[in-house]
Amino acid sequence: MGAVLLGGQAAATAPAAAPAADAGAAAASLPCDIYASGGTPCVAAHSTTRALYASYNGPLYQVKRSSDNATRDIGLLSAGGYADAAAQDAFCSGTTCLISVIYDQSGRGNHLTQAPPGGFSGPAPGGYDNLADATAAPITVGGHKAYGVYVSPGTGYRNNHTSGIATGDQPEGMYAIFDGTHYNGGCCFDYGNAETNSRDNGNGTMEAIYFGSSTTWGYGPGNGPWVMADLENGLFSGVNRGYNANDPSISHRFVTAIVKGGPNQWAIRAGNAQSGGLSTYYSGPRPNASGYNPMKKEGAIILGIGGDNSVGAAGTFYEGVMTSGYPTDATENAVQANITAAGYAVPSGGSASPTPGSRISLRATTSCCTGEYIRHDDANNVAIAATSASSPAAERADATWIVRAGLSNSACVSFESADSSGRYLRHYNYQLRLDANDGSSLFAQDATFCPQSGHNGQGYSFQSANYPNDYLRHYNYQVYIASNGGSHDWDNSAYWSDDTSWVVTPGLG
Numbered sequence: 001m002g003a004v005l006l007g008g009q010a011a012a013t014a015p016a017a018a019p020a021a022d023a024g025a026a027a028a029s030l031p032c033d034i035y036a037s038g039g040t041p042c043v044a045a046h047s048t049t050r051a052l053y054a055s056y057n058g059p060l061y062q063v064k065r066s067s068d069n070a071t072r073d074i075g076l077l078s079a080g081g082y083a084d085a086a087a088q089d090a091f092c093s094g095t096t097c098l099i100s101v102i103y104d105q106s107g108r109g110n111h112l113t114q115a116p117p118g119g120f121s122g123p124a125p126g127g128y129d130n131l132a133d134a135t136a137a138p139i140t141v142g143g144h145k146a147y148g149v150y151v152s153p154g155t156g157y158r159n160n161h162t163s164g165i166a167t168g169d170q171p172e173g174m175y176a177i178f179d180g181t182h183y184n185g186g187c188c189f190d191y192g193n194a195e196t197n198s199r200d201n202g203n204g205t206m207e208a209i210y211f212g213s214s215t216t217w218g219y220g221p222g223n224g225p226w227v228m229a230d231l232e233n234g235l236f237s238g239v240n241r242g243y244n245a246n247d248p249s250i251s252h253r254f255v256t257a258i259v260k261g262g263p264n265q266w267a268i269r270a271g272n273a274q275s276g277g278l279s280t281y282y283s284g285p286r287p288n289a290s291g292y293n294p295m296k297k298e299g300a301i302i303l304g305i306g307g308d309n310s311v312g313a314a315g316t317f318y319e320g321v322m323t324s325g326y327p328t329d330a331t332e333n334a335v336q337a338n339i340t341a342a343g344y345a346v347p348s349g350g351s352a353s354p355t356p357g358s359r360i361s362l363r364a365t366t367s368c369c370t371g372e373y374i375r376h377d378d379a380n381n382v383a384i385a386a387t388s389a390s391s392p393a394a395e396r397a398d399a400t401w402i403v404r405a406g407l408s409n410s411a412c413v414s415f416e417s418a419d420s421s422g423r424y425l426r427h428y429n430y431q432l433r434l435d436a437n438d439g440s441s442l443f444a445q446d447a448t449f450c451p452q453s454g455h456n457g458q459g460y461s462f463q464s465a466n467y468p469n470d471y472l473r474h475y476n477y478q479v480y481i482a483s484n485g486g487s488h489d490w491d492n493s494a495y496w497s498d499d500t501s502w503v504v505t506p507g508l509g
Contacts, residue, residue: 028054030080031175031321031335032106038331040173040323043164044301045105046112047083047319049139049146050342052105054080062101063088063134066389071100077144085145088134096389096396096508098131099149102303106321108163112303115156118198119308122154124390129156129304129311133389135506136363137179137316142343148179149303149317152371152388153186156305160196164324165301166207169294171262173327176209176320177273177339180255181458182370183212183225186312190230191320192259194307196300203291205298206232206307207266209259211250211315213367220247220281225367227257227270227281231292232307237268238282241289247281253457254318254344256336261286262326264293269329271336273344278336280329314370318344346458354413354451354460356405359507361387362415364474365458366498373508374425374472374479375399376417380434382425384474387508394419396509401425407437407444408465414447418509425449427464430488432472432479454501461500471500 032042032052045052048061059073060083072091077084088097104110117127124130136150149157166172176191183189192208195201213224217235219242220226226247228235238244247268254273260266267283286293301322305311354360362374364384372384375398387399397419406412407424415425423434426447437443448465449472455461462472470481475490482500485493 028080029338030054031338034334034338035173035321035323035327035331038328038334040325040327040331042106042321043108043324044110044162044322046102046303046321047105048074048099048102048149049141049318050082051076051080052319052321056080056105058105059103061099061103063092063097064100064131065092065095065097067095082142082144083146085147088147092134097134098389099134100131102149102157110159110162110165110301112157112159112301115158115302115305115309116160116198117309119200120310122156122309122311129309130154130388130390133508136389139318140343140345150182151189151304151313151315151317152386153184153314154311154390155388156309156311157303158194158198158300158305160198160300162299162301165193165299165322166324167297167299169263170297171260171326172207172297173258173260173323173325173332174209174321175256175258175332175335177318177344178211178255178257179316179318180225180250180252181365182314182316183367184314184370185213185215185224186314187214187216187310188212188230188235188306189304189313189315190306191303191317192230192301192322193297194300194302195232196298198307198309200232200308201298202296203233203289204231204294204296206230207259207261207295207297208302208307209257210235211255211257212313218242218244220244220249222249225250227255227268229259229261229266229268230306231287231295233291234287234289236287239284239288241287244282253346256339258332260326261295265326269332273339275340278329278333354403354504356403356413358403359418360401360403361399361505361508362401363503363505364499365454365456365501365503366474366495369474372474372477373399374432374502376420376434380423382432382434382479383477384479385477389508391508393509398509400507400509406448406450406465408441408448409450412448412450412465414449418507427481430470430480430482430490432481455497456501458501459503462502472502473500475499
């Protein structure tokens with residue numbers, strides 16, 4: 001596909017060098033200014049949402065357009081400010097875009113590009129990983145529209161040839177802001193330090209932030225997700241392998257996640273990226289397992305994957321840094337204060353709105369299925385299926401809908417197939433299918449849905465116009481109209497709120 005980088009590489013022009021921190025301008029200081037003032041300067045700084053230095057005015061990331069393979073750097077509205085999302089929207093209008101480069105603001109050239117194959121191969125040509133859909137994670141920050149890096153399984157970024165990143169047992173710190181509702185139990189949604197050959201080189205050859213619900217190596221109370229440290233051959237929630245009681249499940253929409261490590265010392269800290277301070281979930285000696293003291297860090301940087309290119313994870317990244325030296329809690333607390341002041345928020349109604357005339361896709365929000373969209377097949381069956389900007393064009397088109405004023409109630413909506421004109425999503429014997437509009441009153445009612453706020457707080461829930469107790473729901477990957485606790489299998493109360501909540505995204509096809 002044209003959306004895949006040739007040979008898995010991207011041309012990454014180095015941004016201007018980061019400015020020195022100005023201790024006399026603390027009010028304007030951003031995370032990397034704060035780290036520098038604390039004596040632990042950033043050696044990598046990645047964000048698709050805002051500047052991480054007060055005077056930075058270079059590009060944040062690059063997008064690649066599928067229609068003609070053209071690329072564009074997306075910069076800032078002003079120095080030290082927020083992403084120019086309007087520039088991306090204009091460049092990508094009428095087509096799809098992928099995030100091809102995430103630039104390093106530190107001036108060291110530690111840019112992140114399409115991850116190459118390693119111990120595991122990705123799904124893109126040559127075994128490379130997929131690139132992220134540039135529009136799949138819209139948010140606002142400081143009241144301005146911005147986009148995160150939406151990682152579905154198979155997506156990953158990497159730099160195996162870095163400058164200044166800690167190696168061996170050298171001290172370092174790192175933080176990242178993630179979407180606390182987008183995760184899975186796959187391996188491994190990481191940001192941080194990894195092997196330089198994309199292979200598993202043994203215990204202690206990594207030090208990265210992990211976010212997700214995997215219980216294979218480590219976990220904490222509840223069902224997750226947890227912030228843990230990926231130290232290679234172990235996701236650690238504390239000093240012990242397996243369970244550690246002080247690493248709680250996370251419930252914030254935006255999460256600040258921190259891992260830092262030095263000689264026989266490391267810590268996990270986290271907090272709500274929208275308000276409040278940080279909590280320390282672990283701080284103490286290296287794990288009581290062989291191979292982690294001293295550490296053998298290699299200094300590559302990964303995002304969305306494991307150190308050996310394990311590509312089964314899901315998550316969304318907004319910003320993150322890596323430092324030289326072990327930051328103090330006080331420094332990190334000041335960074336957290338800056339993050340909460342930045343104003344991360346979800347756009348009203350989720351990622352987009354079902355406005356008549358708009359071209360949209362409908363993404364599931366249940367943790368199992370956050371890369372799955374409502375999609376029809378050639379036989380007009382309707383289900384949820386994994387779809388992304390890297391999917392074949394026909395699959396993306398099958399997952400794209402044109403919103404129409406409701407056929408039976410203009411205050412509601414109907415969904416016309418974008419690639420099969422005149423055919424609409426409608427329920428028949430409670431199951432969703434794609435049918436041609438026959439002009440009947442019954443069809444109009446069956447094909448009309450009334451948007452409400454998402455039952456789980458995300459996106460929208462869609463109420464059936466003629467069965468008002470029933471809502472669009474996925475169940476065993478099929479799509480139904482379902483009530484909460486009714487007589488059918490698909491009315492099961494378990495996960496009903498999640499299964500009936502849908503994020504509306506710009507159309508994939």
